Amino acid sequence: QQQVKQSPQSLIVQKGGISIINCAYENTAFDYFPWYQQFPGKGPALLIAIRPDVSEKKEGRFTISFNKSAKQFSLHIMDSQPGDSATYFCAARRTNTGNQFYFGTGTSLTVIP
Amino acid sequence: EAGVTQFPSHSVIEKGQTVTLRCDPISGHDNLYWYRRVMGKEIKFLLHFVKESKQDESGMPNNRFLAERTGGTYSTLKVQPAELEDSGVYFCASSLRRGQVGTDTQYFGPGTRLTVL
Numbered sequence: 001q002q003q004v005k006q007s008p009q010s011l012i013v014q015k016g017g018i019s020i021i022n023c024a025y026e027n028t029a030f031d032y033f034p035w036y037q038q039f040p041g042k043g044p045a046l047l048i049a050i051r052p053d054v055s056e057k058k059e060g061r062f063t064i065s066f067n068k069s070a071k072q073f074s075l076h077i078m079d080s081q082p083g084d085s086a087t088y089f090c091a092a093r094r095t096n097t098g099n100q101f102y103f104g105t106g107t108s109l110t111v112i113p
Numbered sequence: 114e115a116g117v118t119q120f121p122s123h124s125v126i127e128k129g130q131t132v133t134l135r136c137d138p139i140s141g142h143d144n145l146y147w148y149r150r151v152m153g154k155e156i157k158f159l160l161h162f163v164k165e166s167k168q169d170e171s172g173m174p175n176n177r178f179l180a181e182r183t184g185g186t187y188s189t190l191k192v193q194p195a196e197l198e199d200s201g202v203y204f205c206a207s208s209l210r211r212g213q214v215g216t217d218t219q220y221f222g223p224g225t226r227l228t229v230l
Contacts, residue, residue: 002155032217043117043204043221044156089156093217099144099208100169101219103156 003027004092006104013111019077021107023090026071030092034101035064035075038087047088048075080111115139117222119205125228131193134225136205138187143210144168145188146219147180151201159203162188163210174199195229202226 006023013019023033032051036044050057050064050073057064063076077084087108091101118137126132138145147159159178160170164185173180177196182188192199206219 004155006155034217036221041223043206043223045221046218049217091156099211099219100146100158100161100172101148101156102158103148105153105155 002105003102004090004104006090006107008107009105010108011110013077013080013109015080015082015111015113017080017111019075019080019084019109019111021075021088021090021109022072023074023104024070024072025092025102027092027094028071029094029096030102031095032093033064033066033073034091034093035062036089036091036103038089038106044089077109080109082111082113085109085111117205117207117220119203119222119225121225122223123226123228125230126195127230128197129194131191132195132227134190134192134203134205134227136188136190136222138205138207139220141209142207142220143185144208144216144219145182146206146208147188147190148204148206148221149201150204150224151198156204159190192227195227197229200227200229 034049035047037047038044061078066073090104120135145162150156158172161168162182179191202224205222209216
Protein backbone atom coordinates (compact mmCIF):
# COMPACT_ATOMS: atom_id res chain seq x y z
CA GLN A 1 0.00 0.00 0.00
CA GLN A 2 1.46 3.30 -1.08
CA GLN A 3 1.83 5.66 1.88
CA VAL A 4 2.47 8.83 -0.13
CA LYS A 5 0.67 9.65 -3.38
CA GLN A 6 2.29 12.11 -5.78
CA SER A 7 0.99 13.92 -8.84
CA PRO A 8 1.42 14.69 -11.64
CA GLN A 9 3.65 11.99 -13.05
CA SER A 10 5.16 14.47 -15.50
CA LEU A 11 5.05 18.21 -15.92
CA ILE A 12 6.14 20.57 -18.68
CA VAL A 13 6.52 24.25 -17.80
CA GLN A 14 7.75 27.26 -19.73
CA LYS A 15 10.82 29.06 -18.46
CA GLY A 16 9.76 31.64 -15.91
CA GLY A 17 6.57 29.81 -15.03
CA ILE A 18 5.50 28.19 -11.78
CA SER A 19 5.86 24.43 -11.32
CA ILE A 20 3.55 22.79 -8.80
CA ILE A 21 3.82 19.20 -7.60
CA ASN A 22 1.37 17.74 -5.13
CA CYS A 23 1.55 14.98 -2.55
CA ALA A 24 -0.97 13.44 -0.19
CA TYR A 25 -0.54 11.08 2.75
CA GLU A 26 -2.77 9.10 5.08
CA ASN A 27 -0.68 8.44 8.17
CA THR A 28 -1.15 11.34 10.60
CA ALA A 29 1.88 10.14 12.56
CA PHE A 30 4.23 11.37 9.82
CA ASP A 31 6.23 14.31 11.17
CA TYR A 32 8.85 15.14 8.56
CA PHE A 33 8.24 15.86 4.89
CA PRO A 34 11.26 16.31 2.58
CA TRP A 35 11.39 16.90 -1.14
CA TYR A 36 14.21 15.34 -3.09
CA GLN A 37 15.53 16.37 -6.51
CA GLN A 38 17.18 13.86 -8.82
CA PHE A 39 19.13 14.58 -11.99
CA PRO A 40 19.84 11.82 -14.53
CA GLY A 41 22.67 9.56 -13.39
CA LYS A 42 22.68 11.01 -9.89
CA GLY A 43 21.07 10.03 -6.64
CA PRO A 44 18.20 11.98 -5.08
CA ALA A 45 19.38 15.05 -3.17
CA LEU A 46 17.49 16.89 -0.46
CA LEU A 47 15.93 20.07 -1.83
CA ILE A 48 13.77 21.37 1.00
CA ALA A 49 11.88 19.88 3.96
CA ILE A 50 9.10 20.85 6.35
CA ARG A 51 7.62 19.73 9.64
CA PRO A 52 3.86 19.79 10.29
CA ASP A 53 4.02 22.62 12.82
CA VAL A 54 4.38 25.18 10.01
CA SER A 55 2.22 25.72 6.93
CA GLU A 56 4.87 27.03 4.58
CA LYS A 57 8.61 27.02 4.12
CA LYS A 58 10.49 28.97 1.50
CA GLU A 59 14.07 28.61 0.32
CA GLY A 60 14.90 30.79 -2.65
CA ARG A 61 12.61 29.88 -5.54
CA PHE A 62 11.37 26.72 -3.81
CA THR A 63 8.40 26.70 -1.43
CA ILE A 64 6.65 23.90 0.40
CA SER A 65 3.01 24.47 1.28
CA PHE A 66 1.67 22.15 3.96
CA ASN A 67 -2.00 21.53 4.79
CA LYS A 68 -2.18 19.36 7.89
CA SER A 69 -5.97 19.03 7.97
CA ALA A 70 -6.10 17.92 4.34
CA LYS A 71 -2.97 15.75 4.74
CA GLN A 72 -1.46 17.32 1.66
CA PHE A 73 1.74 19.12 0.83
CA SER A 74 3.06 20.62 -2.35
CA LEU A 75 6.25 21.95 -3.89
CA HIS A 76 6.13 25.23 -5.76
CA ILE A 77 9.04 26.23 -7.99
CA MET A 78 8.82 29.91 -8.86
CA ASP A 79 10.47 31.35 -11.99
CA SER A 80 11.22 27.82 -13.23
CA GLN A 81 14.50 27.45 -15.11
CA PRO A 82 15.74 24.81 -17.59
CA GLY A 83 18.26 23.78 -14.93
CA ASP A 84 15.33 22.76 -12.71
CA SER A 85 14.49 19.96 -15.15
CA ALA A 86 14.77 16.84 -13.01
CA THR A 87 12.69 14.23 -11.22
CA TYR A 88 11.19 15.36 -7.92
CA PHE A 89 10.18 13.03 -5.11
CA CYS A 90 8.14 13.89 -2.07
CA ALA A 91 8.59 11.79 1.04
CA ALA A 92 7.35 11.39 4.58
CA ARG A 93 8.78 9.91 7.75
CA ARG A 94 7.48 8.90 11.17
CA THR A 95 10.40 9.69 13.41
CA ASN A 96 9.54 7.77 16.54
CA THR A 97 9.29 4.43 14.80
CA GLY A 98 12.41 4.65 12.68
CA ASN A 99 14.10 6.65 10.01
CA GLN A 100 12.75 5.14 6.82
CA PHE A 101 11.30 7.47 4.24
CA TYR A 102 8.10 6.70 2.37
CA PHE A 103 8.46 8.18 -1.11
CA GLY A 104 6.01 9.24 -3.77
CA THR A 105 6.32 7.88 -7.30
CA GLY A 106 8.18 10.93 -8.59
CA THR A 107 7.40 13.77 -11.00
CA SER A 108 9.49 14.34 -14.10
CA LEU A 109 9.72 18.11 -14.63
CA THR A 110 10.79 19.60 -17.94
CA VAL A 111 11.28 23.35 -18.16
CA ILE A 112 11.20 24.57 -21.75
CA PRO A 113 13.47 27.52 -22.59
CA GLU B 114 33.82 15.54 1.60
CA ALA B 115 33.10 12.45 -0.48
CA GLY B 116 29.46 11.52 -0.89
CA VAL B 117 27.82 8.12 -0.78
CA THR B 118 29.32 5.85 -3.40
CA GLN B 119 27.86 2.70 -4.91
CA PHE B 120 29.35 -0.03 -7.04
CA PRO B 121 28.69 -1.14 -9.69
CA SER B 122 26.70 1.56 -11.44
CA HIS B 123 25.09 -1.03 -13.70
CA SER B 124 24.73 -4.79 -13.54
CA VAL B 125 23.10 -7.09 -16.05
CA ILE B 126 22.71 -10.72 -14.97
CA GLU B 127 20.74 -13.80 -15.93
CA LYS B 128 17.88 -15.07 -13.83
CA GLY B 129 19.22 -17.44 -11.20
CA GLN B 130 22.61 -15.77 -10.91
CA THR B 131 23.97 -13.96 -7.88
CA VAL B 132 24.76 -10.27 -7.67
CA THR B 133 26.37 -8.27 -4.88
CA LEU B 134 25.94 -4.53 -4.63
CA ARG B 135 28.22 -2.38 -2.53
CA CYS B 136 27.65 0.92 -0.75
CA ASP B 137 30.19 3.16 0.94
CA PRO B 138 28.43 5.72 3.14
CA ILE B 139 29.71 9.14 4.07
CA SER B 140 32.44 8.78 6.67
CA GLY B 141 31.07 9.13 10.20
CA HIS B 142 27.48 8.31 9.27
CA ASP B 143 26.15 5.62 11.58
CA ASN B 144 22.89 5.19 9.71
CA LEU B 145 22.84 3.37 6.38
CA TYR B 146 19.75 2.59 4.33
CA TRP B 147 18.97 0.56 1.25
CA TYR B 148 16.10 1.54 -1.03
CA ARG B 149 14.90 0.24 -4.40
CA ARG B 150 13.02 1.87 -7.23
CA VAL B 151 11.27 -0.30 -9.76
CA MET B 152 10.68 1.62 -12.99
CA GLY B 153 7.89 4.15 -12.64
CA LYS B 154 7.19 3.24 -9.04
CA GLU B 155 8.09 4.87 -5.76
CA ILE B 156 11.47 4.57 -4.08
CA LYS B 157 10.85 1.81 -1.57
CA PHE B 158 12.66 1.19 1.72
CA LEU B 159 14.47 -2.13 2.09
CA LEU B 160 16.41 -1.92 5.34
CA HIS B 161 18.24 0.26 7.84
CA PHE B 162 21.55 -0.29 9.62
CA VAL B 163 22.76 1.55 12.68
CA LYS B 164 26.48 0.93 12.58
CA GLU B 165 26.76 -2.82 11.97
CA SER B 166 23.35 -3.74 13.41
CA LYS B 167 20.17 -4.18 11.39
CA GLN B 168 17.70 -1.73 12.90
CA ASP B 169 14.82 -2.40 10.53
CA GLU B 170 14.66 -4.91 7.69
CA SER B 171 10.91 -4.82 7.24
CA GLY B 172 11.21 -3.82 3.59
CA MET B 173 13.33 -6.75 2.44
CA PRO B 174 11.25 -8.58 -0.19
CA ASN B 175 12.22 -12.14 0.71
CA ASN B 176 15.08 -14.31 1.89
CA ARG B 177 16.85 -14.10 -1.46
CA PHE B 178 18.12 -10.72 -0.28
CA LEU B 179 20.94 -10.53 2.26
CA ALA B 180 22.43 -7.31 3.54
CA GLU B 181 25.54 -6.92 5.64
CA ARG B 182 27.49 -4.02 7.02
CA THR B 183 31.02 -4.93 7.93
CA GLY B 184 32.37 -3.16 11.00
CA GLY B 185 29.83 -0.41 10.62
CA THR B 186 31.48 0.90 7.48
CA TYR B 187 30.54 -0.22 3.95
CA SER B 188 27.51 -2.37 3.24
CA THR B 189 26.73 -5.08 0.71
CA LEU B 190 23.39 -6.25 -0.60
CA LYS B 191 23.41 -9.70 -2.15
CA VAL B 192 20.62 -11.09 -4.27
CA GLN B 193 20.76 -14.86 -4.66
CA PRO B 194 19.27 -16.23 -6.84
CA ALA B 195 18.12 -13.20 -8.81
CA GLU B 196 14.62 -13.14 -10.31
CA LEU B 197 13.19 -10.97 -13.07
CA GLU B 198 11.20 -8.86 -10.59
CA ASP B 199 14.40 -7.86 -8.80
CA SER B 200 15.27 -5.49 -11.65
CA GLY B 201 15.37 -1.85 -10.62
CA VAL B 202 17.62 0.84 -9.25
CA TYR B 203 19.05 0.14 -5.82
CA PHE B 204 19.90 3.22 -3.80
CA CYS B 205 21.98 3.46 -0.69
CA ALA B 206 21.67 6.41 1.68
CA SER B 207 23.40 7.43 4.88
CA SER B 208 22.73 9.86 7.68
CA LEU B 209 24.21 11.05 10.93
CA ARG B 210 23.47 9.46 14.30
CA ARG B 211 20.19 10.55 15.92
CA GLY B 212 20.80 13.52 18.17
CA GLN B 213 23.40 15.08 15.92
CA VAL B 214 22.57 18.27 14.05
CA GLY B 215 21.37 17.46 10.56
CA THR B 216 20.39 13.91 11.35
CA ASP B 217 17.14 14.24 9.38
CA THR B 218 18.91 14.41 6.04
CA GLN B 219 19.57 11.19 4.20
CA TYR B 220 22.30 11.47 1.58
CA PHE B 221 21.78 9.22 -1.39
CA GLY B 222 24.27 7.51 -3.63
CA PRO B 223 23.86 7.46 -7.43
CA GLY B 224 22.33 4.00 -7.34
CA THR B 225 23.03 0.66 -8.98
CA ARG B 226 20.83 -0.20 -11.94
CA LEU B 227 20.20 -3.94 -11.85
CA THR B 228 18.74 -5.72 -14.85
CA VAL B 229 17.81 -9.39 -14.52
CA LEU B 230 17.25 -11.12 -17.87
